[in-house]
Amino acid sequence: MAETTTLSSPRHPYADTLADSDYDSSNSIDGGSSMETDPKHLHSFDYSNANILEDGYINQRSNTRSVRNWWSRIMTVRSRRKQSLEEFRGKEDGDADVGRGLLTGTSNPRSRQIKNGLFNYLVFGGISGLGILCILLVINLTLGLATMFWYGDVDTVLRNWGKPGTGTEGLAWYPTDFTRDINPIPCHSHNDYWRRVPLFDALRAGCTGVEADVWLYDDDLFVGHNTASLQRNRTFQSLYVDPLVQILKQQNPQTDFYNGTSHGVFDADDGKSLVLLVDLKTGGAETWPWVLKQLEPLRERGWLSFVENDVLHTRPITVVGTGNTPFNVLTQNSTYRDAFFDAPLDQMWTPRHTTPEMKDWPDMDDSLPGERLVEDEGSAEEVLPSTTSSNSANTVSTATPSNHGQGMTGVSSNTTFSPLNSYYASVSFGKAVGRIWRGRLSGRQMKIIRGQIRGAHERGLKARYWDLPSWPIGLRNHVWDVLVKEGVDYLNVDDLRGASKQVW
Known part of the structure; x- marks a missing residue:
């Protein structure tokens, strides 16, 4: 085997x-x-x-x-x-x-598949979104271009208005359209020459008062806040007189229907007079005659407010002298004058007169500024250096008639202010009312303001406070609101935009 x-x-x-x-x-x-x-x-x-x-x-x-x-x-x-x-x-x-x-010996392809799927989703999703956005932009552009060729009858008239051959050649211009969309407001453009465009910035905001500081040098009037700011081409004539002449020419066209000179600078209120406040910085006796001389282009066309035989005639421009303007020189012509004085408001405080029917009126809350107060007028009199007598409401007593400055130059002890010789009644707010603490006016300050405004109105003058607080903005707006509610006639402002938004 x-x-x-x-x-x-x-x-x-x-x-x-x-x-x-x-x-x-x-x-x-x-x-x-x-x-x-x-x-x-x-x-x-x-x-x-x-x-x-x-x-x-x-x-x-x-x-x-x-x-x-x-x-x-x-x-x-x-x-x-x-x-x-x-x-x-x-x-x-x-x-x-x-x-x-x-x-x-095994791998985990599932995580890689998830990552690859998320990456593909983001990439192709982004590309799809951009594609859709491009399509929408193309459609929008196409429709926009189509509207340039497809428009109705109204659009045809608007597009061709004023063009030759349409029969509207002379209709595209409105005769008095310079200020047609501007509503005048009672504000005064303080230091108007500081504006980027003097005079016109104030008119665009609706201000009915402008201010020019003038200096007499070499037989001409130069405009500026101080001598360092003076320039040969910035004159009273070039910045204010000549532009006002051109504006009023346009506002008063000579046609078959109109041949007057009374139309003012504001088309919305053609009867409103524009106040041109001229603040003399050099000697009043020497400077004032030059002011009157350079106003001749406005005077000869009948555009200056004037007093003749004790009758006031209001015209498109009202000239007011302040600063070193001498009251005695301004009023020396008793039969005719076309300029007015800026009176001292702090010398016009007047107590409230209580009539018999007012005795039983209920007391008003005096805790808030701007509200009616139960006035103890004696407390306001204590802070004034001199006051008026209730028996002589139009007389201002001054201890030093030779003082210079606003409302004091050329004023005597028996000077009487009225609409026939004055227009404004002005004073520095800080000097007359004092400093504001805790963001509100005290009862004493309110009584001062009311007494001064009351005194100016009894004399027929326009009350104006200058040197108002400008900061903080909330405090400034509060003071503006109080003054407007209390009846001040012109609000002295530096911020034109803020003033144009004020509720008047």
């Missing part, structure tokens, strides 16, 4: 798996001879010999089917290991998912 040599093999590490796949250890590969190859360890990653797994040997007698199943499983393991090796070499940053695939 011939000996049969059986080739034994150590236990394969995938023996259990191969057994589950119908692997039959009793069968051998046809040929009956054994084949021996060098064993190589799996962890060497050398797969040049595909028939070896670690130290195990393959039985050559295995049937073809079993070998194929075993071989396919081996190749699956090898492919997984190869993939893990490539991931390890491609990602040296120690990514957790790669490390997990290297150890377990």
Whole structure:
């Protein structure tokens, strides 16, 4: 009996798996001879010999089917290991998912799929959004261009209004359109020459009063706040007289229907007179005659308010002298004059007159400024250096008639102010009323304001306070509100925009 040599093999590490796949250890590969190859360890990653797994040997007698199943499983393991090796070499940053695939032989493509999907969504979503936006912009531009060629009859008239051949050549110009959309308000443009465009900025805001500081040098009147700001081309004539002549010429066209001179600078209120306040900075006796001389272009056209034979005639421009303007020089012509004085408001305080029917009126709350008070007029008289007598309401008593300054130059002890010689009654707010504490006017200050405004109105003059607080803005607006409610006639302002927004 011939000996049969059986080739034994150590236990394969995938023996259990191969057994589950119908692997039959009793069968051998046809040929009956054994084949021996060098064993190589799996962890060497050398797969040049595909028939070896670690130290195990393959039985050559295995049937073809079993070998194929075993071989396919081996190749699956090898492919997984190869993939893990490539991931390890491609990602040296120690990514957790790669490390997990290297150890377990599996990768986590789901996280990469989510990231790739989110990236694609953002990219293609952004591109789609931009595309839609471009389409909408093109449609909007197309419709806009279409409206340039498609318009109705009304649009045709508007587009061709005033053009030659349309029959409207002479209709495109409105004769008095210089200030047609401006409503005049009772504000005075303080230091108007400081504006970017003197006079015109004030008119655009609706101010009915402008101020020019004049200096007499070389037989001419120059406008500026001080001598450092004076320029040869910035004169009283060039900044105020000549522009007013041109404006009033346009406002008073000579036509078949109108041949007058009474139309003022404001088309919305053509009877409103514009106050031109001339503040003399040099000697009044020498400077005032030059002011009257340079007003001649306005005078000869009948545009200056004047007094003749004790009758007041109001015209588009009312000239008022202040600063060093001498009252005695201004009023020396008793039959005719076309300029008026700026009287001292602080010398006009007048107590309230209580009539018999007012005795039983209920007392009003005096806790808030601007409200009616139960006035003890004596408390206000105490702060005034000199007061008027109730029996002589139009007389101002002054201890020093030779004092210079606003309302004091050329004034005597028996000077009487009235609409025939004066227009404004002005005073510095800080000097007459005092400093405001805690953001409100006290009862005493309210009585001073009311007594002075009352005294000016009894004389037929326009009350005006200058040197008003300008900061904080809330305090300034509060003072404006109080003065307007109490009946001040002109609000002295530096902020034209703020004044134009004031509720009058």
